[in-house]
Amino acid sequence: MSDVLNDELAYQILEIVNEIPEGKVVTYGQIAGMIGRKNNSRLVGKVLSKAEYYGDYPCHRVVNHNGRLAPGFEMQEALLKSEGVILKDNGHVDLKKYQWNI
DNA sequence: ATTTTGACACTCT
DNA sequence: CAGAGTGCCAAAA
Numbered sequence: 001m002s003d004v005l006n007d008e009l010a011y012q013i014l015e016i017v018n019e020i021p022e023g024k025v026v027t028y029g030q031i032a033g034m035i036g037r038k039n040n041s042r043l044v045g046k047v048l049s050k051a052e053y054y055g056d057y058p059c060h061r062v063v064n065h066n067g068r069l070a071p072g073f074e075m076q077e078a079l080l081k082s083e084g085v086i087l088k089d090n091g092h093v094d095l096k097k098y099q100w101n102i
Numbered sequence: 103a104t105t106t107t108g109a110c111a112c113t114c115t
Numbered sequence: 116c117a118g119a120g121t122g123c124c125a126a127a128a
Contacts, residue, residue: 027110028109028111029110029111032110032111032124037123037124037125038111039111039123039124040110040123040125041110041111041123041124042107042108042111042123042125043108043123043126044109044110045108045109046108046126047109049109051109062109063109064110064111065110065111066110066111066116066117068109069109070109072109073109076109090117092116
């Protein structure tokens with residue numbers, strides 16, 4: 001068992017990430033706003049980096065506001081394509097079509 | 103306690 | 116659309 005989830009902050013973020021529908025993506029800023037840290041999107045990314053350590057979460061569905069994927073996480077591209085998300089030639093996601101809104 | 107770093111966002115160029 | 120600069124908050128050293 002991991003007592004890591006003692007971090008309420010991470011718990012809320014992971015809850016949201018776990019609710020992201022397939023074929024959709026969310027920006028760190030959106031999640032940050034959902035948990036009440038709208039000015040602190042970095043914290044979201046930091047937690048997601050440890051997301052696999054917390055458990056099994058679709059962290060690959062989270063991108064930055066530019067539609068860019070996470071560095072050091074190339075598998076993310078394959079996972080998104082597997083869900084039907086078409087990436088641009090630059091590796092950017094088409095947020096206009098795939099951004100998840102609550 | 104202060105400084106540095108981080109899977110970012112926003113504005114201007 | 117991409118790059119550079121600035122701002123925000125929190126954890127780690």
